[in-house]
Amino acid sequence: MKARVHVMLKKGVLDPQGEAVRHALGALGFEGVNGVRQGKVIELDLAEGATEATVKEMCEKLLANTVIESYAIEMG
């Protein structure tokens, strides 16, 4: 089974990469882009029966740094 983990910088933590992307979109003529936040997606291929609780533990211990990042888990 698959799980997908979305990791984003927390609200309030400056995202300089997202800001650079926002400026670049503006330079390309895309107007009205008020904000860009850049994160990452981690796909996990797990043995059958893996639980969301286990994936949450993986996030807490390694996949996200909860000092600066938040995460969301999609199972299946």
Place this chain on the structure above:
Amino acid sequence: MKAAVLVFPGSNCDRDLVVAFEAAGADVTMVWHKETSLPDGIDIVGVPGGFSYGDYLRCGAIAANSPITRDLKAHAERGGYVLGICNGFQVLTETGLLPGALLRNAGLKYICKTVPLKVQTSDSIFTEGYNAGDVVGFPIAHHDGNYYADDETLAQLEGENRIAFTYEDNPNGSRGDIAGILSHNRRVLGMMPHPERAADIGHGGTDGAALFRACVGALTPA
């Protein structure tokens, strides 16, 4: 006085750190990351700069879960001394031995230059060779040195006099101009600038030598 310098795949300041400790009089052992324990009788562990594990996932995140890092944590929890420089600082925040995190530089660029730092406290074995208020020149060489901690943590660091060094001219967006911080017991120092690259006349500056002299001196039995 015995020092250990950890070596991860991708560490590249490990030898410089060994040379700086040795020049100050320490007996230094390099320890590969796959070892599960530090040699007996180690007083201080140096976590060097570089790009451990290619900075995969997050800078320092994989090294923070290396076999040797478990014993590094045990060493720190026993009251042992630890000096983490650059990637070593990132590893120490990832292990939770120091609070906060290091984000991408605000200007998005890798910065490599010597910068002026203010010594904020001389109350640690690392900084007792300086006076608070001294301005020293150490090289920085990083892409992810933008120190972040929430307001509560920053207030605690300030309140407990745990900010060791600040940038005079903030190069990377660090909150509070922070370049280096101490642990609660003042025995763990993490800093982005490189004192080991300013420790010999051939480096073009020797301001960092006092840091190694002070900590080796403090840990050497009289």
